[in-house]
Amino acid sequence: MELPYSEPYKIKMVESIKRSTKEQRLKWIKKANYNLFNLSSENVFVDLLTDSGTGAMSDKQWAEMMIGDESYAGSSSFLKLKKTVKKITGFKYFLPTHQGRAAENVLFSALVKEGDFVPGNSHFDTTKGHIEFRKATAVDCTIDEAFDTSIIHPFKGNVDLSKLEDVFKSHPKEKIPFVILTITCNSAGGQPVSVKNTREVSELCKQYGIPLYFDAARYAENAYFIKKREAGYENKTIKEIVKEVFSYGDGMTISAKKDGLVNMGGFIALNNKAVFKQATVFNIMYEGFITYGGMNGRDMGALAVGLDEATEFNYLESRVEQIAHLGKKLVEYGVPVLQPFGGHAIFLDANKFVPKIPREEYRAQALAIELYIVGGIRGVEIGTVLADRDPFTRKNRFPDLEMVRLAVPRRTYTNNHMDYVAACLKNIFDTREEAKSGYEITDEAPIMRHFTVKFKKI
Ligand code: F0G
Secondary structure, eight states: OOOOOOOSOOOOOOOOOOOOOHHHHHHHHHHTTTOGGGSOGGGOSEEOSOSSSOSOOOHHHHHHHHTOOOOSSSOHHHHHHHHHHHHHHOOSEEEEESSHHHHHHHHHHHHOOTTOEEEESSOOHHHHHHHHHTTOEEEEOBOGGGGOTTOOOTTTTOBOHHHHHHHHHHSOGGGOOOEEEESSBGGGTSBOOOHHHHHHHHHHHHHHTOOEEEEOTTHHHHHHHHHHHSTTOTTSOHHHHHHHHHHTSSEEEEETTTTTOSSSOEEEEESOHHHHHHHHHHHHHHTOOTTTTTOOHHHHHHHHHHHHHHTOHHHHHHHHHHHHHHHHHHHHTTOOBOSSOOSSEEEEEHHHHSTTSOGGGOHHHHHHHHHHHHHOEEOEEESHHHHOBOTTTOOBOOOSOOEEEEEOOTTTOOHHHHHHHHHHHHHHHHTGGGOOOOEEEEEOOSSSGGGTOEEEEO
16 A cells, blocks of 8 residues: 655644634624734634745744844854755845845845836736836736646646747847746746746746746745656755756745745845845845844744755655645535645635626635635635736726635644635535625725725625
């Protein structure tokens, strides 16, 4: 008999979570203006809002917390992190930031100007936000297969090279500061990018003289998929794959809250000295001195250990296969989910799940609310609400996919929790015919509205 995978750790400390009744949840979600971000986490049973900063640190990371060096300049924790970043990514220069969007803010302040175009695979919302805030345009060049939730393709995060070349051909080089490749591609469903595609994108970029940067929040999960799915990589270690992938680029930004296995942190790493110098100025202005950049010494120490642990195969196998465990259960129940399953989350296809709720009434948001009411489970809408309004016409943008993301924190929940989530969804799916109306927005911010938007039930 083939042995199943199992977690390469045992549990040393537990945190209680509270069950509640449906009546309580109906009251709480109404009070939260039907925005799941407004719920108090105490009132959530299984929190799948995000895998960002919500994971469990190891005993070795906690040990680093105790010996963190909090010196303002040149702390030993910084030097530990610097060494690990060099070892894992291969990039020459490194700037710590307090999280991923801060890294974007610093790097884009140095590189992106009004009227620029920044092509890539589906940009994450903060990345797009930082581009659009500078009156530049994010151009999505993801392969078409990514937009059909039922097509099985091993690397749905890949860039369509002809779409990318069209962008290169239709704008002068000075208007394209860089290409950004998000690994894994969160907005396309946590889907990986292959080494082959990365290499081809890199070659095309070189041909047109345009730098290539990575948004590397889930770089380790991306490498796991490469090892499992790309010919020629089955015998390489995760660390070797990671190094090769990064070797095709000029630099990266990262939210360390994901594959850094820490609760807070981020950084920029790159090869170009001139860009590093420019970014340093913004880092000091926005984040802090270059040897801490918004992070505590202890957090930098924990991140150094986290980067090492996150690039170990056994950890990644239990991580990614836990998501697949949830996905397989849902498929067994007939629940429409994006396939192949993502590396950090399962995405419910709301267009197929609740097609009778009009898109104008935010059907994916309606499904996310229902999941909370039925099971106390918090997911997040990745659809029309998140897509925001067009910055120029101010009309709602209707993306191809309307999804609810169930992002699983790292090393936090057991497969029993996953089974509980699957059972709640089965019950909702069995009564889906009753869902005909959704929600109306009563208040929203001009950009990144999903965090604070308020709804009314229709
Ligand atoms: N890039 C990607 C691909 C991300 O998924 C995120 C965050 C960021 C950048 C920004 O990083 O939050 O540290 O500032 N994603 C979280 C999520 C919020 O829930 O997917 P941050």
